[in-house]
Amino acid sequence: MRKIEQKHAEGESIMGLERIDFIREQLKSKKVVYVNQLAEKLFVSPSTIRRDLGHLEKEGLVRRFYGGAKLMEHPSNEIPFFTRKEENLAAKEIIAELAADLVADNQVISLDATTTAATLPRFLHNKENLKIITTSAQIALDCLDLLLPARIFCTGGWLSATSRGFTGETTRMRIAEYYTDLAFFSARAFSWENGITDVNEEDVCLKQEMIRRTRKAVFLCDHTKFDQISYRLVCGAAELDCLVTDRRPSDEWLKRLESAGVEVIFPE
Amino acid sequence: MRKIEQKHAEGESIMGLERIDFIREQLKSKKVVYVNQLAEKLFVSPSTIRRDLGHLEKEGLVRRFYGGAKLMEHPSNEIPFFTRKEENLAAKEIIAELAADLVADNQVISLDATTTAATLPRFLHNKENLKIITTSAQIALDCLDLLLPARIFCTGGWLSATSRGFTGETTRMRIAEYYTDLAFFSARAFSWENGITDVNEEDVCLKQEMIRRTRKAVFLCDHTKFDQISYRLVCGAAELDCLVTDRRPSDEWLKRLESAGVEVIFPE
DNA sequence: CGTCAAATGCGCAAAATCGAGCAGAAACAC
């Protein structure tokens, strides 16, 4: 007990995991950390800090440079699923509620492995006899826990930690086996010139397959995603049938989307 | 020894369950606990704390690390499945721990959608480069949350509420695509005359496919299942390669299993 | 291009922690 208090008095001579967590926080707020600074602050030797940063580098969280390390700007795909789910939660819920109105009884719908799509099932309680096709293990189990009156088909495949969904050739083939009334999907960015883009090559292929195999492709797109560009093309605006968002888009966007024949749904 | 008496004088030398409850509270509020910190706070030896944390790890509540333990964020996925999981929990853990010893690095193993099989992944932390093939959505996501160093393949298919796993023809075909080193499965009942039996027609077909496509079929069978009969045959005893149970079977059973060429694994 | 202080990676030894096994104490069953 005394020992611990003493340590606290001296500052935190933290150990192992907790120290690395501290470094993570520093990185989050400051983007850059320096070996000496951390060593001093944490009362450990620079060697230890170097080792820690080495671990974080292996994880892909930072890039080392001479004297310290810099936070790697992560595509949001690599932020843990449950953190991502909290981001813009209000927006996702607004979108999900509006999107749910598109669904009618007895339909077959598909959902991709995104946090936005994962918000949708909560609003499907009053639909009867749905079939839900999804690439997301998380969404599949969520539907069970919600006691949805629906049949759930999950593609299977290799499980991805970041999306908590499945990827790979098997997954794509499974999607291709179903033609759906509605396909709900999201992505990281939407710009007029570059269309819908996202970071993960494999996930993009799955979205494309979903879009190809549906009567009505519905893009769930919160306001933060407009006029952004990621790098891998999902599809152009013209290939959409419908876009659901949480705020009224600008007049310019509305005009563009209308001219492209995209039905736009937003609150009020 | 003096130390202990002193401790008694100072107050809380908490014992057993009460101590573990305290650790639970600490975990809830702080997310991370340290062996030494707890030992001092609770006036017991570090050994005891290690044992306690070991128990909590088996329960799946924490993940141990050098010097302490961290609360496992088990963010959703619960309840109806969980109640069944509590039954014979101790037996399942004993079986899982023994079964895990059968697994070697770099192997491909399959797990069916049973609660007994679901206990296994917790004991696979020290194996490297595993591939896990499962029909269970629950197990797949559990493996993620455990941060297992393994690739997870999930068959997909139509989701069953009772097993939280997949069934159907698609599922069977997916299993058939992989040949595994080990197949771990469980079932309702095991009798000498009628072999392994279970209730659900569809699930039985999947188990059979798993058994057909493996080098070593391992039946996870707690003591309550011996000399029981359900109705749908999975396979006869002779088709097993190995049986793992939580208590020494009767001499008669041991003799039978030996004569059938089944390796029998039980504690001690 | 050369110099030099600072930072780095590597190996090693000290320290801390771990798990397994053993033995004593307390609780319990009979």
Next chain:
DNA sequence: GTGTTTCTGCTCGATTTTGCGCATTTGACG
């Protein structure tokens, strides 16, 4: 009472983490 089980603390060899020395690399400065 006797035997059994459970819990706890301790010992010991093994593992992990940490700090330091040392040769090497880096990058700023002249």
